[in-house]
Amino acid sequence: MSFEPVRFGADREMVGVLQTPDHAAAGEKAAFLLCKPFGTEAVRANMLYRALAMRLVREGCVVLSFDYHGTGESLGDGVDETLAHWADDVVTASAFLRARGATTQHWFGLGLGATLAALAAAKSSIPPARVVLWEPVENGRAYADKLRAAHKSDRERWYYQSWSTLLRDLREPEPALPGVVLGFDVGASLAAEIDALNGLPLDALRARGVAVTTSSSERPFPWMSNHAPDGQQQNLGAEVVPQEIVRAAIETVR
Amino acid sequence: MTFSEKTLLFGADRNLVGTLTTPATTTAKYAVLLTNVGVMPRCGPYRSNVIVARRFASIGVPSFRYDMSGLGDSARASNPLPHAQQWVLDTKGAMDVVEKELGIKEFIIVGVCAGADVAYLTAPEDVRVRAAVMFDPYLYPTTKAKLIGLQKRLHAHGVINAASAAADAVVRRIVARLPKKAAPAGENVEPPLKYGRSYIPPLDTFAERMKRIVDGGAKILILVSGSFPYDHNYREQTADNLRPYGIADKIEYDYLPEADHVLLGVPGREQFIEKSIAFAQRVFARS
Numbered sequence: 001m002s003f004e005p006v007r008f009g010a011d012r013e014m015v016g017v018l019q020t021p022d023h024a025a026a027g028e029k030a031a032f033l034l035c036k037p038f039g040t041e042a043v044r045a046n047m048l049y050r051a052l053a054m055r056l057v058r059e060g061c062v063v064l065s066f067d068y069h070g071t072g073e074s075l076g077d078g079v080d081e082t083l084a085h086w087a088d089d090v091v092t093a094s095a096f097l098r099a100r101g102a103t104t105q106h107w108f109g110l111g112l113g114a115t116l117a118a119l120a121a122a123k124s125s126i127p128p129a130r131v132v133l134w135e136p137v138e139n140g141r142a143y144a145d146k147l148r149a150a151h152k153s154d155r156e157r158w159y160y161q162s163w164s165t166l167l168r169d170l171r172e173p174e175p176a177l178p179g180v181v182l183g184f185d186v187g188a189s190l191a192a193e194i195d196a197l198n199g200l201p202l203d204a205l206r207a208r209g210v211a212v213t214t215s216s217s218e219r220p221f222p223w224m225s226n227h228a229p230d231g232q233q234q235n236l237g238a239e240v241v242p243q244e245i246v247r248a249a250i251e252t253v254r
Numbered sequence: 255m256t257f258s259e260k261t262l263l264f265g266a267d268r269n270l271v272g273t274l275t276t277p278a279t280t281t282a283k284y285a286v287l288l289t290n291v292g293v294m295p296r297c298g299p300y301r302s303n304v305i306v307a308r309r310f311a312s313i314g315v316p317s318f319r320y321d322m323s324g325l326g327d328s329a330r331a332s333n334p335l336p337h338a339q340q341w342v343l344d345t346k347g348a349m350d351v352v353e354k355e356l357g358i359k360e361f362i363i364v365g366v367c368a369g370a371d372v373a374y375l376t377a378p379e380d381v382r383v384r385a386a387v388m389f390d391p392y393l394y395p396t397t398k399a400k401l402i403g404l405q406k407r408l409h410a411h412g413v414i415n416a417a418s419a420a421a422d423a424v425v426r427r428i429v430a431r432l433p434k435k436a437a438p439a440g441e442n443v444e445p446p447l448k449y450g451r452s453y454i455p456p457l458d459t460f461a462e463r464m465k466r467i468v469d470g471g472a473k474i475l476i477l478v479s480g481s482f483p484y485d486h487n488y489r490e491q492t493a494d495n496l497r498p499y500g501i502a503d504k505i506e507y508d509y510l511p512e513a514d515h516v517l518l519g520v521p522g523r524e525q526f527i528e529k530s531i532a533f534a535q536r537v538f539a540r541s
Contacts, residue, residue, distance in 0.1 A: 003329065005261035005271055015261060015273070017327055039300075046295045046326065072297050073273055073304070075259065151518075158481040158514035161410055170512065172519075183300030183518045 001057050006064075008096040014089060015073040016066030018100065019057045029253045030129055031102030032056050033094055034065040035120075037111035039184040040150070041223040042072060044240070045110055051241040052108070052249055059253055064097045068116075079185040083119065083193040090120035094128065108132040108249050111223060112143070114214075115200060121210050122201040130211040132249050133200070135220055140197030144177050150224040151175040151182040182224070215248050257311035264320075264351040270344055271327040272296070272320030274355060275307040279314060284360040284384065284538050285352050286310050286317035287345065291366045291516065295326035298366070299516040302523060306364060309527055315534070316356055320348045322372075338375055345376045353382075360384045362534050366526075367515065374460075377467045377474075385473040385537045387530045390515050393478065394457045394495045395485040403484030461499035468504040475533040477526060480511035487511075506533065 004018045034049055036042040053063045068086040070076035094105060105128040109117035114136030121127045137143045152163045152175065159166060166172045175181045177191035186194070202212050221242050257277050264270050273296065288303040290296060296319045297304050307317040321328035322344045334340055345363070352358055362385040363373040373386035395403070407416040455463075468474060478486045492507035508529060513522025 003263075005263065005327070007261065015259075017271075043294050043297075043299060047293070050327075067297075072295070072301070073261070078301070154516075154518055155514070158479075158516065158518065160483060165410055180520050183516075185520075 001054075006066075006096070008066075009069065009089065009092050012069040012085070012089060012092070013075045014066050014069055014093065015075075016064050016093065016096075017053070018097075019053055019063045021057050021060050021062070023060075029060045030104045030106045031062040031064070031097055032249070032253075033090070033097055033105055033107045033117075033128070034063065035090055035107060035109035035113035035117040036065070036067065036072070037109075037113040037223065038071075039078075039147075040154075040182050041111050042067075042113075044223050047240045048110070048242070048245060052246050055246050055250060056253070059250055061253055062097070062100070062102050064093060064102075066093050077185075079187040081187065082189045083116065083197070086116050087119040087123060090116055091124045094120070094124060094126070098126070104129050106130045106132060106249075106252055108134070109136065110134045110245070112137045115197070118200045118202065118205065122204050122208070127205070127208050127210050130213065130252055131205065132252055133212065133214045134245055134248065135216045136200055136214065137197065138200055140194040143197070144181075144191075144194055146224055147177070147181045148175045154182065211252075213248065213252060215244075217242055217244055257308060262351055262355070265323075265328075265331070265344065265347040267329075267332050269323065269329040269331060270320060270347060272318050272348060272351065273307070274352065275311050275317045275319075276356070277311045277314045277316060280316060282315045282538070283358065284315065284362060284534070285356065285358045286315060286534070287348055287352075287361050287363045288317060288319035289345070289348075289363075289365065289369050289372055290322055290325045292368050293325055296321045300518060300523070302366070302517045302526075305523070306527055306530065309531060310534070313531065313535075316352070316358065318348055318352045320344070341372050342376045342379050345372055346380055349380065349382050360538070362386060362537065364389075364530050364534075366390065366517065374463060374467075377472050378463060378470065381470070383472055385475075385534065386467075387475045387477065387533060389477045389526060390479050390481070391476060392454045392460050393482055393486045394460070396491055396494050398494070399485060399487050399491055402487045406483045406487065457495060461496055461501065464496065464505065465499055465501050468501055473533075473537045474505045475529065476505060476507040477513075477529060478507075478509050479513040479515050479522065480509075481513075481515035 001022055002020045006016045006018045007013055037045055049065050053065055056063045067074040068089045070078040070081040107117040107128045114133035117131050118133055121131050155166055156163055177186050178188045205212055257275050259273055259275050262272050262274055288306060291299050303319045307319055310317050323340050324330040349361055359382055361382050363383060364387045365373045366389040370388035370391040373388050377383040377386055476492050489509040493502040496502040510522055510525050513526055517523040517526060
């Protein structure tokens with residue numbers, strides 16, 4: 001397997017990791033573009049994306065995972081970003097992958113990453129053959145509520161104090177969008193887009209010939225919650241990589 | 255933009271991944287090393303390592319943030335060592351690659367949680383580590399801290415809940431002291447890492463190693479967050495811990511009650527960054 005850190009995107013430089021199988025089965029199977037969720041979920045899902053990439057490469061797939069502009073290792077500042085920009089970033093990443101010979105692509109996303117994959121597939125001039133959408137965010141207001149609740153829960157965890165005590169003693173501000181929620185600064189444009197998010201363009205995708213796989217765990221993994229295990233080094237993967245997600249992605253190329 | 259970034263593969267197996275942040279103009283003779291916080295990728299919790307890197311770049315100081323073996327984008331080493339040795343080896347590799355790229359031979363490690371452990375482990379092993387900021391390193395409650403902690407428990411949870419928690423703690427302590435079944439010969443007995451930490455060394459061990467570090471000429475800033483209100487809860491606690499070992503006045507320290515362990519809160523994160531930058535500037539202005 002070859003492992004190549006890559007940078008792409010002329011005006012909005014992004015950082016990714018391109019992994020290619022050793023034997024040139026590449027091209028026989030669809031390549032995978034992995035779209036990450038937002039903020040803390042992206043950090044906590046890091047091991048899932050890593051394990052998923054390795055398993056897909058073993059299946060003979062070329063895999064590109066990347067950070068949207070203004071997130072993770074990429075350049076830019078998150079407060080300036082929007083869903084529309086990030087959906088464009090997915091299209092840019094897909095073009096980069098295509099330039100590396102991956103003409104048939106599947107796009108995988110978790111949480112807000114699934115939403116971005118769907119939005120991007122609806123606007124891309126060359127859509128993917130399939131999108132695999134795991135627990136996509138379809139209701140922006142419910143998602144914002146989850147972000148705020150997780151923010152309070154994390155602060156409570158790290159101070160062993162109730163939220164009301166934190167409000168009183170540390171003069172904590174109530175988390176709000178726009179604003180800093182769960183450690184990330186959500187700008188006004190992104191907050192407005194999240195607020196307006198209601199449903200995904202799945203019919204439009206099917207009309208464009210995109211196969212759509214949507215799924216969720218019976219007991220969704222708490223990616224946003226501080227109850228999500230951060231993992232143990234000797235046991236990375238087993239604890240924080242729900243296998244049903246990996247299986248769902250692999251089944252699309254078998 | 256006042257800096258550029260590039261991603262590098264490094265290490266003997268070229269299994270390690272790091273991001274070099276280089277200011278547009280720099281005369282700095284040192285670089286900052288940033289690594290994983292627990293098992294989080296090298297961007298850090300809430301992207302804190304990225305923010306730190308770019309803030310240092312804004313004052314002309316390059317940095318390198320890297321994933322250690324098996325974390326973030328870095329693959330496991332082909333012949334992995336026990337994690338403490340592996341972390342030191344990986345960090346030496348990080349310094350090697352920065353030295354090769356920029357010619358810099360002096361470093362400050364800015365480490366959070368397990369990143370502080372990396373500084374603690376590496377500084378005595380490599381003279382290139384001239385300074386370290388250790389945010390929430392191993393903590394050692396003093397009698398005073400325990401009393402303040404009890405007061406905080408009572409204030410936060412009331413007498414009954416605080417008494418119940420104290421009883422639980424006593425039971426846990428008794429259970430921990432019960433004899434344990436010996437591991438079969440040949441079995442890996444290294445304890446599992448939790449949140450990036452496998453164990454807390456005794457204070458004697460910690461202080462002896464810190465003494466080695468400062469006696470070697472490296473400068474240390476210990477910062478402790480407010481996330482451990484029952485264990486570490488007043489500014490002089492670090493000095494109280496280290497005074498018996500004769501190094502309390504050789505180490506800088508501060509207590510940041512507004513900051514939390516993973517730098518979720520922005521005011522606390524800003525305090526951490528500002529104190530880290532000010533410390534680095536003080537240390538390297540002197541050298």
